[in-house]
Amino acid sequence: MEPRYDVNEVEARIYKMWEDAGWFDPEKCIEKGVTAPDAEPFSIVLPPPNVTGTLHMGHAAMLAVEDIMVRFARMNGKRTLWIPGTDHAAIATQSKVEKDIVKAEGKNRHDLGREEFLKRVRAFAQESHDTIVRQVKRMGASLDWSREAYTLDDKREVAVRTAFKTMYDLGLIYRGHRVVNWDVKGQTTISDDEIVYEERKTKLYTFRYGLLADGSKFPIPIATTRLETKFGDTAVAVHPSDERYKQYVGKTFDVDYCGTPITVKVIADESVEKDFGTGALGVTPAHSMIDWEIAQRHELPFKTIIDEFGKMTVENPLVHGKKTAEARAIAADALRAAGLIEKEEEIMQNVATAERTGGIIEPLPKLQWFIAVNKPFGEKQKTLKELMKSGVTEGGIKILPERFERVYFNWIDNLRDWCISRQIWFGHQVPVWYCLHCQTPQINASITNHWYVMRHGQTDWNKEERYMGHREIPINETGHAQVVTAAEKLSDKGIDVIISSDLLRCKETAEIVGKKIGIAPIFDERLREIDEGAWEGLLKSEVIEKYPDTWKTRTDLDNERGGAETWRDVSKRVHEAFNEYRQKYKGKNVLLVTHGGSIGTLEAGLRGFPEGKIPPGKDHASFMEIEIAEDKCPQCGHDLYEQDPDTLDTWFSSGLWPFSTLGWPKKTKDLETYFPNSVLETGYDIIFFWVARMILMSEVLMGGIPFRRVYLHGLVRDDKGRKMSKSLGNIIDPLTMADKYGADATRLSLIIGSSAGNDLKLSEDRIRGYRNFSTKLWNIARFIQMNKPEGELGASTADGHVYIKELNDVKNAVTAHIENFEFHLAGEKLYHYVWHRLADEIIEQEKTVLRDGTPEEKAERYALLTSLLLGSLKMLHPFMPFITEEIWQIFRPGTMLMVERW
RNA sequence: GCGCGAUUAGCUCAGUGGUAGAGCGUCACAUUGACAUUGUGAAGGCCGGAGGUCCGAUCCCUCCAUCGCGCACCA
Numbered sequence: 001m002e003p004r005y006d007v008n009e010v011e012a013r014i015y016k017m018w019e020d021a022g023w024f025d026p027e028k029c030i031e032k033g034v035t036a037p038d039a040e041p042f043s044i045v046l047p048p049p050n051v052t053g054t055l056h057m058g059h060a061a062m063l064a065v066e067d068i069m070v071r072f073a074r075m076n077g078k079r080t081l082w083i084p085g086t087d088h089a090a091i092a093t094q095s096k097v098e099k100d101i102v103k104a105e106g107k108n109r110h111d112l113g114r115e116e117f118l119k120r121v122r123a124f125a126q127e128s129h130d131t132i133v134r135q136v137k138r139m140g141a142s143l144d145w146s147r148e149a150y151t152l153d154d155k156r157e158v159a160v161r162t163a164f165k166t167m168y169d170l171g172l173i174y175r176g177h178r179v180v181n182w183d184v185k186g187q188t189t190i191s192d193d194e195i196v197y198e199e200r201k202t203k204l205y206t207f208r209y210g211l212l213a214d215g216s217k218f219p220i221p222i223a224t225t226r227l228e229t230k231f232g233d234t235a236v237a238v239h240p241s242d243e244r245y246k247q248y249v250g251k252t253f254d255v256d257y258c259g260t261p262i263t264v265k266v267i268a269d270e271s272v273e274k275d276f277g278t279g280a281l282g283v284t285p286a287h288s289m290i291d292w293e294i295a296q297r298h299e300l301p302f303k304t305i306i307d308e309f310g311k312m313t314v315e316n317p318l319v320h321g322k323k324t325a326e327a328r329a330i331a332a333d334a335l336r337a338a339g340l341i342e343k344e345e346e347i348m349q350n351v352a353t354a355e356r357t358g359g360i361i362e363p364l365p366k367l368q369w370f371i372a373v374n375k376p377f378g379e380k381q382k383t384l385k386e387l388m389k390s391g392v393t394e395g396g397i398k399i400l401p402e403r404f405e406r407v408y409f410n411w412i413d414n415l416r417d418w419c420i421s422r423q424i425w426f427g428h429q430v431p432v433w434y435c436l437h438c439q440t441p442q443i444n445a446s447i448t449n450h451w452y453v454m455r456h457g458q459t460d461w462n463k464e465e466r467y468m469g470h471r472e473i474p475i476n477e478t479g480h481a482q483v484v485t486a487a488e489k490l491s492d493k494g495i496d497v498i499i500s501s502d503l504l505r506c507k508e509t510a511e512i513v514g515k516k517i518g519i520a521p522i523f524d525e526r527l528r529e530i531d532e533g534a535w536e537g538l539l540k541s542e543v544i545e546k547y548p549d550t551w552k553t554r555t556d557l558d559n560e561r562g563g564a565e566t567w568r569d570v571s572k573r574v575h576e577a578f579n580e581y582r583q584k585y586k587g588k589n590v591l592l593v594t595h596g597g598s599i600g601t602l603e604a605g606l607r608g609f610p611e612g613k614i615p616p617g618k619d620h621a622s623f624m625e626i627e628i629a630e631d632k633c634p635q636c637g638h639d640l641y642e643q644d645p646d647t648l649d650t651w652f653s654s655g656l657w658p659f660s661t662l663g664w665p666k667k668t669k670d671l672e673t674y675f676p677n678s679v680l681e682t683g684y685d686i687i688f689f690w691v692a693r694m695i696l697m698s699e700v701l702m703g704g705i706p707f708r709r710v711y712l713h714g715l716v717r718d719d720k721g722r723k724m725s726k727s728l729g730n731i732i733d734p735l736t737m738a739d740k741y742g743a744d745a746t747r748l749s750l751i752i753g754s755s756a757g758n759d760l761k762l763s764e765d766r767i768r769g770y771r772n773f774s775t776k777l778w779n780i781a782r783f784i785q786m787n788k789p790e791g792e793l794g795a796s797t798a799d800g801h802v803y804i805k806e807l808n809d810v811k812n813a814v815t816a817h818i819e820n821f822e823f824h825l826a827g828e829k830l831y832h833y834v835w836h837r838l839a840d841e842i843i844e845q846e847k848t849v850l851r852d853g854t855p856e857e858k859a860e861r862y863a864l865l866t867s868l869l870l871g872s873l874k875m876l877h878p879f880m881p882f883i884t885e886e887i888w889q890i891f892r893p894g895t896m897l898m899v900e901r902w
Numbered sequence: 903g904c905g906c907g908a909u910u911a912g913c914u915c916a917g918u919g920g921u922a923g924a925g926c927g928u929c930a931c932a933u934u935g936a937c938a939u940u941g942u943g944a945a946g947g948c949c950g951g952a953g954g955u956c957c958g959a960u961c962c963c964u965c966c967a968u969c970g971c972g973c974a975c976c977a
Contacts, residue, residue: 775937
């Protein structure tokens with residue numbers, strides 16, 4: 001044996017050896033006779049690391065714990081499956097990549113466009129994935145890579161769509177107009193759990209509305225921190241038993257708020273606290289979750305006065321278009337001037353901010369997709385909340401440590417409907433298609449082919465704002481560049497046919513795209529722009545001057561415009577062409593290149609707009625996508641659709657993980673064998689995000705629990721108990737540690753001294769300590785090896801020896817500890833036994849015999865010590881897989897410790 | 903406001919109804935030994951505070967303090 005244990009050489013070699021042997025795959029183990037075909041299954045899924053970067057110590061701790069369970073199960077003859085995977089982590093990944101791009105190129109995602117931006121995100125995710133996989137292997141995790149999954153791969157896409165459809169059909173997923181958490185900075189909705197509250201100082205104002213009738217004051221003073229939202233008040237709520245205000249309950253008042261007339265009804269609601277503020281609450285249903293709920297109970301109207309950008313939309317000259325903070329100050333001044341403010345006090349307030357972007361959360365009413373958690377469904381007529389609870393109370397899920405069951409129940413009690421749609425680009429697109437004509441949603445529409453309707457590139461006349469009908473104007477340099485960019489985007493759409501207007505600007509556009517994708521365009525004069533007649537070539541200003549009357553009504557269908565053609569004429573020929581080609585190229589992907597006006601009339605018709613209404617104009621070289629479905633819309637009989645542009649909350653797909661990784665919705669052998677999972681091991685910080693959602697999804701889609709046991713580990717902190725973070729500079733990188741001290745030592749440092757649900761303080765010193773243990777173990781083996789007698793060995797007489805009995809006691813204790821999820825105790829016990837008993841005492845004591853004994857005595861002691869060593873290696877293997885396997889290879893070549901029986 | 907966790911040696915943490923243990927650190931001695939370091943030994947703790955239950959409490963109960971965390975509220 002080498003005098004020195006070379007960590008890096010050994011660990012790389014050994015992992016490859018395991019992988020090549022195929023024993024990470026339980027089916028191969030059965031094939032090779034290592035596992036009995038009817039053995040009890042043990043299954044666990046890896047909590048998929050986000051593809052946002054690299055592995056950290058938390059991951060390493062998770063891998064260590066899970067690998068112990070998995071290796072222990074495997075060595076105990078169980079049919080053991082541990083599935084690896086990664087998580088696309090929608091918002092997290094998207095914002096990480098966008099931040100990087102902004103920093104490097106000064107562009108945001110809108111500058112790049114959806115397609116190009118997604119391409120970048122995917123490239124980043126791929127790179128990140130590769131790194132993570134390498135790192136996971138470096139830690140020695142015995143995962144079955146043949147079953148690797150990704151929350152955004154094709155198989156999981158099928159799972160997501162099936163889940164969505166099933167839940168929609170059950171009435172659990174609905175589209176609703178409700179107040180959501182709107183992240184102004186990130187421009188998306190987020191769920192309640194993605195909010196972090198920041199404590200800030202703010203002013204609590206007590207004010208009164210002015211009565212509209214006589215300018216006197218509203219009888220009830222109201223306290224608020226958000227004066228700017230009071231434009232949206234539709235009620236004042238007081239506690240039902242509040243004597244002060246009882247006389248007003250049920251009455252409606254027309255009042256003035258900073259110059260805006262509003263109507264408020266005084267209502268009584270239990271949720272109002274008599275002792276807070278004035279005991280009266282101005283109800284702003286559109287901009288507060290709580291107020292929205294009150295409004296629902298009392299059937300109050302709501303008035304939206306803030307938009308997606310956090311700006312005021314209320315028609316009040318003082319604040320219109322202003323940001324909320326500004327509007328608040330303005331309202332305060334106005335009220336003060338009117339003598340309507342009664343009190344101003346400084347208070348501490350929790351401000352809702354978005355976890356990922358740090359932006360302020362503005363509650364806004366929006367049309368979004370939700371999962372109903374309080375709606376009874378299915379045969380049992382139970383709600384999701386009830387099922388999530390019963391999974392733990394009766395369903396057999398045990399959470400360790402137990403105290404987290406309480407935390408879990410508490411969370412369920414406070415759970416609101418889960419908003420699952422996000423306005424970001426990276427993720428599973430909502431599998432809903434809206435009928436272009438009547439907007440009726442269809443889930444998982446079977447789309448057969450696509451049409452892309454594209455506008456030509458810019459011409460000089462466009463630039464000069466000159467009316468351009470049938471005149472042959474070429475596209476200019478800008479237009480050319482626009483078309484080239486568009487052609488790039490269109491090149492991977494599988495376009496079969498290109499049809500274009502025969503006017504030069506479209507012709508050129510179609511030819512550039514056609515060249516890029518290798519298709520010769522077809523030209524059709526019916527797709528031309530409107531014939532502008534007398535308007536042709538005139539500047540917009542000239543038309544306004546010369547034809548003021550027709551210009552005013554220029555979008556009317558029957559407006560004569562330049563005297564040549566009306567929009568009704570255009571609409572007729574464009575639709576005629578469209579319908580004809582639809583028949584002719586059934587099932588083909590078609591690109592239609594045409595003009596702004598033609599697109600407008602076509603789109604207005606397809607969308608079933610009322611006469612005169614026109615869709616917003618399209619940019620040069622931009623294209624709209626129309627999807628054609630196999631089934632006609634049940635509502636209106638049309639078959640043109642467009643998909644919901646939103647994506648799903650990343651936790652929707654991770655919620656399916658325990659069964660989507662096993663092949664669901666297909667009825668696979670894996671699903672049958674390995675579901676429900678034996679254990680779910682993860683950090684306690686994602687019990688709500690993930691654990692709860694997996695239980696939810698499984699209860700609905702699998703009709704039962706997703707796993708039997710939940711083991712929650714703590715957070716890894718630095719030696720002072722702080723979170724590890726880049727800004728603190730206290731990150732201990734698991735890979736650096738593995739290279740320096742070995743993955744084995746790193747693993748052990750994460751196991752010993754940490755128990756379920758408790759945070760672990762880690763320092764490099766600790767890891768070094770366990771490296772010393774590795775060295776010790778190596779030298780124990782080396783010493784025994786050095787004392788190997790010459791020639792044939794006699795039969796071992798070790799059995800029954802007091803040392804062996806002692807080893808068995810250790811084994812029993814260690815086994816019990818592992819079975820009870822007390823990995824730290826097992827590890828400590830082994831550490832102590834190997835170093836302080838085996839090395840310090842037993843070996844020391846036998847040294848004299850090994851030096852001075854008869855050959856028989858020497859052989860006997862050698863056999864005894866070898867038994868002790870190999871027994872220790874087995875027990876240590878789940879904790880320190882590399883070094884134990886390496887030593888085993890020296891003593892028992894041709895066999896593999898990884899699949900030895902425990 | 904509700905709830906949870908922690909408080910044990912200088913540091914990091916185990917632990918048990920019968921008046922305490924590990925690792926690291928410190929000190930002394932030994933050792934070129936199988937040991938890129940190891941061995942032997944030592945010092946060091948009224949087990950956060952106050953009550954209670956018990957023959958006996960670090961452990962069980964109650965209250966308090968400090969630190970940390972979660973949830974809710976936040977007009």
